[in-house]
Amino acid sequence: METHTGLVAMHMSDGIVNAPTSLLFGLVAVLGLAVCVARARRDLDDRTAPMAGLVAAFVFAVQMLNFPVLPGVSGHLLGGALCAILVGPYVGALCVSIVLLLQALLFADGGLSALGTNITNMALLGTFVGYGVAVAMRRIATRSRGGLVVTAFVAAWVNTVVASLGFVVQYAIGGEGLALGTVFGLMTGFHALIGIGEGLITALTVGAVAAVRPDLVYLTRTAAPSLQIKTPGVRSS
Amino acid sequence: MKKLPLAFYAGFLVVALLLAGVVSYAASGSPDGLDAVTQTGCELDESGEPVGGQCIARNAGEHATGGSPLADYAVGGSEGTTGVAGVIGVLLTLLVAGGLFRVLRRRSRDEAPTQVE
Numbered sequence: 001m002e003t004h005t006g007l008v009a010m011h012m013s014d015g016i017v018n019a020p021t022s023l024l025f026g027l028v029a030v031l032g033l034a035v036c037v038a039r040a041r042r043d044l045d046d047r048t049a050p051m052a053g054l055v056a057a058f059v060f061a062v063q064m065l066n067f068p069v070l071p072g073v074s075g076h077l078l079g080g081a082l083c084a085i086l087v088g089p090y091v092g093a094l095c096v097s098i099v100l101l102l103q104a105l106l107f108a109d110g111g112l113s114a115l116g117t118n119i120t121n122m123a124l125l126g127t128f129v130g131y132g133v134a135v136a137m138r139r140i141a142t143r144s145r146g147g148l149v150v151t152a153f154v155a156a157w158v159n160t161v162v163a164s165l166g167f168v169v170q171y172a173i174g175g176e177g178l179a180l181g182t183v184f185g186l187m188t189g190f191h192a193l194i195g196i197g198e199g200l201i202t203a204l205t206v207g208a209v210a211a212v213r214p215d216l217v218y219l220t221r222t223a224a225p226s227l228q229i230k231t232p233g234v235r236s237s
Numbered sequence: 238m239k240k241l242p243l244a245f246y247a248g249f250l251v252v253a254l255l256l257a258g259v260v261s262y263a264a265s266g267s268p269d270g271l272d273a274v275t276q277t278g279c280e281l282d283e284s285g286e287p288v289g290g291q292c293i294a295r296n297a298g299e300h301a302t303g304g305s306p307l308a309d310y311a312v313g314g315s316e317g318t319t320g321v322a323g324v325i326g327v328l329l330t331l332l333v334a335g336g337l338f339r340v341l342r343r344r345s346r347d348e349a350p351t352q353v354e
Binding site for chain 2: 010011012013014015016037040041042044045046047048049050051052053054055056057058059060061062064065066067068069072073074075076091094095098099102103104105106107108109111112164167171175176177178182183186187190191193194209212213216
């Protein structure tokens with residue numbers, strides 16, 4: 001049997017946590033994604049559906065780009081906050097999930113039995129907590145493009161660290177091999193650094209989209225007070 | 238019918254293709270944060286497989302789709318094909334995600350059957 005170098009493997013493999021834990025988070029992922037599918041519909045129309053497909057493709061591409069954070073340690077985009085800001089949290093969680101699914105099925109990246117844990121951490125936790133941060137900062141985000149860029153950076157940093165905490169919880173429930181405190185310290189430490197890269201990529205991407213097509217940025221498009229009748233794409237030329 | 242921002246879509250796709258097809262060759266080969274943690278405590282061989290010591294990665298199984306033609310972001314296991322695998326991945330993701338979102342989307346203007354763009 002050919003052994004794989006795993007040089008570009010990026011997500012949890014099979015067996016990193018035990019079977020009951022994998023099953024538990026598989027269930028969490030299925031339930032979470034069911035809610036996302038149901039709620040995504042209202043955020044998808046003729047203009048945003050192609051955009052969401054492209055955002056997923058973009059996240060696949062950028063996840064390949066591991067950047068160094070420490071000697072012998074790299075990081076890569078997770079993409080939750082990026083997706084949530086551009087296409088909304090429900091559609092965004094589906095974008096990240098589709099990327100993770102294809103990576104596991106076709107690219108041998110992330111175990112099949114670890115899909116539940118990986119989706120829970122990166123697609124659900126990362127996306128929704130990142131979106132929560134972005135919404136909390138919406139007054140800053142809607143003030144200027146600079147404000148939006150700063151919001152994107154902070155939301156993305158938090159999404160990275162929270163996703164790494166998701167792993168620590170799963171490891172605490174059903175993992176073994178290293179002291180829990182060490183896992184916590186290393187995971188959060190590494191991801192506090194990786195989050196800076198995630199923040200920069202997210203800020204750059206959201207800033208670029210906002211410069212060209214501000215009507216395609218979900219966060220600021222949906223910031224209008226609910227009294228106002230929302231007309232999709234009113235700011236388009 | 239409002240015009241779709243086709244030029245923007247095209248530009249976005251080109252950026253994604255360039256990142257996956259070209260920039261991916263410059264990506265760091267070091268283990269990512271998660272792998273660095275799971276490998277902590279183990280001695281690794283040249284291919285990064287744990288051969289001694291005690292670490293989380295020792296529990297990892299062989300990947301079920303390790304024999305896939307695109308496994309490890311290479312086409313048929315050939316070296317130097319990362320970019321090709323990346324481009325295929327971007328297009329497949331666009332196809333799957335775009336297809337799903339197209340099915341899920343709200344139809345505009347009272348489900349008008351004559352949607353010609």
